[in-house]
Amino acid sequence: MKRIDRPQGSGSESLCHATKNKRLTKTYPILLKFGLRVERLARHYHAAQGDPNLVRSGNISAEEETAILALYKAPPQGMSYIEELRNSLAGEICPMCGGSNPTTLDHYLMKQKYPEYALLTYNLVPACSCNQKRGERLYDAATQARILHPYYDDFMSNPLIKLNFNPGIDVPIFQIVYLMPVADPNFRNLEYHVQNVILRTNFLTFIGKRWTKVKFAPDGVLPGHFRHRSTQDEFHHYLLEQSAARSADEGCNSWASIFFRSISEREVSDWLFENYEVLGH
Numbered sequence: 179m180k181r182i183d184r185p186q187g188s189g190s191e192s193l194c195h196a197t198k199n200k201r202l203t204k205t206y207p208i209l210l211k212f213g214l215r216v217e218r219l220a221r222h223y224h225a226a227q228g229d230p231n232l233v234r235s236g237n238i239s240a241e242e243e244t245a246i247l248a249l250y251k252a253p254p255q256g257m258s259y260i261e262e263l264r265n266s267l268a269g270e271i272c273p274m275c276g277g278s279n280p281t282t283l284d285h286y287l288m289k290q291k292y293p294e295y296a297l298l299t300y301n302l303v304p305a306c307s308c309n310q311k312r313g314e315r316l317y318d319a320a321t322q323a324r325i326l327h328p329y330y331d332d333f334m335s336n337p338l339i340k341l342n343f344n345p346g347i348d349v350p351i352f353q354i355v356y357l358m359p360v361a362d363p364n365f366r367n368l369e370y371h372v373q374n375v376i377l378r379t380n381f382l383t384f385i386g387k388r389w390t391k392v393k394f395a396p397d398g399v400l401p402g403h404f405r406h407r408s409t410q411d412e413f414h415h416y417l418l419e420q421s422a423a424r425s426a427d428e429g430c431n432s433w434a435s436i437f438f439r440s441i442s443e444r445e446v447s448d449w450l451f452e453n454y455e456v457l458g459h
Contacts, residue, residue: 179273179274179275179276179326179328179334179338179371179376179431180271180272180273180276180328180334180335180429180431180432181273181328181331181332181333181334181335182267182273182303182304182328182329183329184299184300184329184330185259185263185299185300185302185329187259187299188217188220188223188224188298188299188300189220189257189259189260189297189298189299190216190217190219190220190298191217192256192257192259193213193216193249193257193297193298194213194214194216194217195256196209196213196249196253196254196256196257197209197210197212197213197216198210198213199254199256202249202254204245204248205245205246205248205249208241208242208245209242209245209246209249211242212236212238212242212245212246212294215236216297216298219236219294219295219298220298220300222234223295223298223300223301224300227327227330228286228287228300228301228327228329228330229324229327230287230316230317230324231317231322231324233287233292233295235292235294236294236295238293238294242293243293246293246294246296246297247289247293247296249297250289250296250297253297257297259299260283260297260302263283263299263302263304264281264282264283264304265281266304267280267304268280268281271428271429271432272304272305272306272308273303273304273305273328273334274303274305274306274308274309274312274326274328274375275305275306275308275375275376275379275381276376276381276429276431276432276433276435276436277306277307277308277379277380277381277384277432277433278306278432278433279306280304280305280306281304281306282304282305282306282307282309282310283302283303283304283305283309284302284303284304284305284308284309284312285301285302286301286302286303286325286327287301287316288314288316290314291314291316300329303327303328303329306379307379308375308376308378308379311375311378311379312325312374312375312378315374315375317370318370321366321370322366323366323367323369323370324367324370324371325367325370325371325374325375326367326368326371326375331364331367333358333364334431335429335430336357336358336430337357337425337430337431337435337439338356338357338358338368338430338431339354339355339356339357339368339372339431339436340355340357340436340439340440340443341353341354341355341385341436341437341440342355342440342443343389343440343446345393345445345446345449345450346449349386350386350389352382352385352386352440354372354377356368356369356372381433384433384437385433385436385437385440388434388437389437389441392441392450393450393453396450396454400416400417400420403416403454407451407454410447410448410451410452413447413450413451414442414444414447414448414451417438417441417442417447417450418442420438420442421435421438421439421441421442424438425438425439
């Protein structure tokens, strides 16, 4: 989970131009009328901040839908912004789930249900494989809880979750703890996002493997830890520094940042301090 800058333009100008291109025989003249209203759709999407509770359908025909999806599948040269967006965060942190290497595009409003927004940059979010694992989960009509939007939800820049677990058992059970107050109007959205995006990924597997490394082979995860073990307080301060450094580098809700935040809790920090001597570290 990570707040990222929204693209400068909606892509509507390039899209409008493409709808008038007679050489694009799969879409011309089918999308001529759609091209006339695409800027209005972009303004509506932006005003609603992509919220599926607020975004209205564009009422397009089945023929227009097919043509729009054909443009997305094989965009003409004038719509290079799609590929540029897809590669814009390669090798970095996924803004949707906090995993790594987001090299696909997540249609925040799914293109199958909201094809009229399928080509707007505001609706195209670089993502990793969580894109496929989310599927068509978008919002709960009853509670209005929804998936978080990295372009519009500014609070995604804040630490949002940590993990509680018992470090003394062989296979800990990691429990999500929300750092946002329950009374916050975005709490249900955060909870819905964690349940329907993050926990459908390999997040907990990553956490479990990273904990095993910290426990049995800490040198690869905690550089220079042996120089900071004079006292429990010193070691705890060292883990807090490691957590802050990871958050500064990757954002405070990357999987690694969440992990370091969690092992920096005093109960876990003290357990590691006491048991590293027993474990021979």
